Amino acid sequence: MIDDELIQQCADPSLKVEIVQKFIEEVGGADHLTVTVRAGERIILVPKPSTEDEAMQLIQQNLGQSIVRVGVTQYPAGLGIQDASELNPDLLDSCKNISMGTALFAKVYRIVTNWYGAPAQEALEDAILAYKSGWFEGKQVFYEPDPGEPGLATHPVAGRDSKEAEQGAQAAGGGNGQSAQPFSEEDPNKAGIRIDLSGIKENSRE
Numbered sequence: 001m002i003d004d005e006l007i008q009q010c011a012d013p014s015l016k017v018e019i020v021q022k023f024i025e026e027v028g029g030a031d032h033l034t035v036t037v038r039a040g041e042r043i044i045l046v047p048k049p050s051t052e053d054e055a056m057q058l059i060q061q062n063l064g065q066s067i068v069r070v071g072v073t074q075y076p077a078g079l080g081i082q083d084a085s086e087l088n089p090d091l092l093d094s095c096k097n098i099s100m101g102t103a104l105f106a107k108v109y110r111i112v113t114n115w116y117g118a119p120a121q122e123a124l125e126d127a128i129l130a131y132k133s134g135w136f137e138g139k140q141v142f143y144e145p146d147p148g149e150p151g152l153a154t155h156p157v158a159g160r161d162s163k164e165a166e167q168g169a170q171a172a173g174g175g176n177g178q179s180a181q182p183f184s185e186e187d188p189n190k191a192g193i194r195i196d197l198s199g200i201k202e203n204s205r206e
Contacts, residue, residue, distance in 0.1 A: 073101020
């Protein structure tokens with residue numbers, strides 16, 4: 001259980017303490033070294049790291065092949081980076097993980113709340129589900145632009161054109177025109193091919 005003092009010190013100030021508590025209760029890891037690896041809906045059993053170095057190695061080994069979530073807020077490890085060498089050790093610091101995770105959740109909550117058109121209990125529940133899965137209304141929610149304060153528009157996610165969504169994805173990942181989603185955090189089936197097997201098929205025909 002994360003104490004209120006740490007939440008007040010580290011969490012995104014746009015979220016009420018009780019919302020952060022519910023968010024961490026629903027999605028959070030057991031501690032700051034918790035690394036969860038999934039392939040689709042299936043959880044892959046991995047050794048529990050006992051040090052930050054072990055946790056970082058575990059993240060690097062699985063990033064790009066599976067969905068990797070880290071720490072107290074189960075933050076998506078590959079979000080906005082182009083290479084595993086860019087991984088930030090802050091992911092494993094409790095306070096910084098809470099800061100990063102609640103800031104990302106706050107954006108997701110705003111997206112969902114704006115889709116509803118007004119704050120609602122269902123919006124909070126759907127925002128937590130969207131953070132867990134990475135998807136909302138058929139879109140990868142972490143890469144959607146932040147709509148700003150709730151209630152400014154109704155269903156902006158559904159109505160946004162593809163060009164604006166692409167620009168938002170680049171901004172979310174600090175992109176420079178390249179894909180902001182190199183590790184396909186929410187769909188390991190789209191991860192890049194690491195070994196070129198195309199020659200095997202050709203040779204089999206000879």
